[in-house]
Amino acid sequence: MWFRQLSFYQLPAPDQIVADKLADALAKRQFQRCTGLDWFSEGWVAPAPHLDEPLYQQRGRLLLALRREDKVLPSGVIRDFLDAKLQEIEQQELRKVGRKEKLALKEQITDDLLPRAFTRSGRTCAYFDLARGWLLVDSGSAGKAEALLSSLREAMPPLPACLPRTTLSPHALMTDWLAAGEASGDFVLDADCELKDSAENGAVVRCTRMDLTTDEIRQHIATGKQVTRLGLVWRDRIRFTLTDTLQLKKLQFLDVLQEEASQAGDDAASLFEATFMLMSEELGELVDDLVAALGGLQEDGAAAPLPTPAAASSAPAVAPAAPAGSVDVPWD
Numbered sequence: 090m091w092f093r094q095l096s097f098y099q100l101p102a103p104d105q106i107v108a109d110k111l112a113d114a115l116a117k118r119q120f121q122r123c124t125g126l127d128w129f130s131e132g133w134v135a136p137a138p139h140l141d142e143p144l145y146q147q148r149g150r151l152l153l154a155l156r157r158e159d160k161v162l163p164s165g166v167i168r169d170f171l172d173a174k175l176q177e178i179e180q181q182e183l184r185k186v187g188r189k190e191k192l193a194l195k196e197q198i199t200d201d202l203l204p205r206a207f208t209r210s211g212r213t214c215a216y217f218d219l220a221r222g223w224l225l226v227d228s229g230s231a232g233k234a235e236a237l238l239s240s241l242r243e244a245m246p247p248l249p250a251c252l253p254r255t256t257l258s259p260h261a262l263m264t265d266w267l268a269a270g271e272a273s274g275d276f277v278l279d280a281d282c283e284l285k286d287s288a289e290n291g292a293v294v295r296c297t298r299m300d301l302t303t304d305e306i307r308q309h310i311a312t313g314k315q316v317t318r319l320g321l322v323w324r325d326r327i328r329f330t331l332t333d334t335l336q337l338k339k340l341q342f343l344d345v346l347q348e349e350a351s352q353a354g355d356d357a358a359s360l361f362e363a364t365f366m367l368m369s370e371e372l373g374e375l376v377d378d379l380v381a382a383l384g385g386l387q388e389d390g391a392a393a394p395l396p397t398p399a400a401a402s403s404a405p406a407v408a409p410a411a412p413a414g415s416v417d418v419p420w421d
Contacts, residue, residue: 090137090212090364094229095329095337098238098250098378101384103219105249108151112144117341119143120156126203131240136214137361149363151217155237158210162202170198212213213237216365224250229338245388253335256384258406261332262314270302272321274382278302279320279328284309323375331379348372 100106119130133143136154145152176184186194213233215226226234242248265273267282278301284294294309301320310316318335328341346367353363375379380386 090224090361091342091368092372093340094227095340095372095376096226096228096231096234096336097253098226099223099253100217100219100222100224101249101251101392103217106217108144108146108221111151111245112142112146115143115153118240118244120158123158123208124204126200127160128203129157129159131155131236133240133244134212135167137357139357139361145365147366147369150220150365151219152214152365152369153216154212154214155240156210156212157236158208160203161209162199162206162208166349167195167199167202167326170202171195174198181355184283216369218369218373221240221377223373225369225374229332229336231334231336233337239380242258250257253380254350254387255335255380258312258329258333259335259383260317262383263309263319263331263333267311267316267319268303270307275324275378276337277325278383279376281320282306282316283318284314285317286312286314288322323378327375331336337375342368342371410419 092274098149112187115133118132120134132155134147134156135141135143136156143153143331154318171191171194172317175191178184178186213226213228214234215237218223224238226237228237238248238250241250263282266276266278267284270278272278280296280298282296282299284306286292286298292314294314299306315333318338319331320328320339321331322328326343326346328339329337329342330339331337349361350364350367353359368411385399
C-alpha cells in the first residue's frame with residue numbers, strides 16, 4: 090500500500106467532492122479487459138484485493154485505483170508476417186507489391202493479430218485528502234498522473250484540481266538549501282542530488298551517496314548550476330527525492346513507520362487500514378511542510394504550468410516479444 094512516488098494537485102473546492110457521488114461514478118466505469126480490436130482499456134478497480142468497491146473511505150480520505158491494460162504487439166512480429174505475405178504474393182502472382190497495397194496488408198495483418206496479442210497491465214493509486222485540499226497520486230510520471238486526473242474528470246465532471254503554484258520555485262529552494270549546506274524546518278539533506286547548467290546543452294552533474302555539504306558541491310552552484318533533484322529526509326520518517334517539477338520520487342517510509350503499521354495485526358484488512366491511515370497522515374503533513382517551505386501557495390491559486398515530461402501517449406504499446414499469457418507490471 091505504501092506509495093513509491095508522489096504527484097499532488099491542489100483542490101480549490103474540496104467540499105464539492107461528495108464521497109457517495111464519487112463512489113457511484115467510479116462504479117459505473119469499472120475496469121473491463123481489452124477485447125477484440127481494442128488497443129487498450131482502462132477503468133476503476135478496488136484499491137486492495139479484499140475490497141469489493143473501487144472507492145475506499147477513511148477519515149475524510151478517499152482512496153481509488155485506476156487500472157490500464159495495453160495490447161502488446163511487437164512491430165517485429167507484424168513485419169515478419171508482412172514479409173511472408175509479400176513473398177507469397179510475389180511468388181504466386183509474379184509481381185511487386187506497391188506501397189499502398191503494402192500499407193493495406195499491414196493494417197489487415199495487425200487487425201488479425203490484435204485479438205491474440207499479449208497484454209500488459211498496471212494500476213495507479215491516488216487518494217483525496219479533503220481536509221487538507223489535496224489529490225495525491227502514486228506516480229512520479231506527469232503523464233500517468235494526468236491520465237488518472239482525466240479519467241476522474243470523465244467519471245465526475247467537473248473536477249477542479251490544479252498543480253500547486255508556490256511562491257518559490259522548487260529548483261530555487263533546493264539550490265538555496267544546497268548552497269547553505271542545510272535544509273530548513275523538518276527537512277534534512279540526504280546524499281543525492283542533480284545539478285544542471287542553465288545554458289542550452291549545459292553540463293549535468295549527478296551526485297550519489299555523497300556528502301552534499303562539501304565545497305565541491307557549493308562550487309558547482311557558484312558557477313551557475315541549479316539543483317533539479319535533491320535527496321531529502323523528513324522528520325526521520327520519510328526519505329525521498331524532490332524534483333524541480335514538484336514531484337517526490339523514490340519515496341521510502343522508514344522503519345519507524347513500518348513498525349507502527351505492522352502493529353495493527355496480521356490479517357490483510359487490518360494491516361491495509363492501518364497502513365493507509367498512517368501513510369496518508371504522514372504524506373499530508375509532508376506535503377503541507379514542503380509547500381510551506383516553498384513560501385506557501387500563491388493567492389490566485391491558479392494552476393502552475395510546471396515543466397513536465399510529455400504526457401503518456403494513447404498510441405498502441407510496442408514491446409519486445411514476451412512469453413505467452415498476460416503479465417502485470419508496475420507503471421512506475
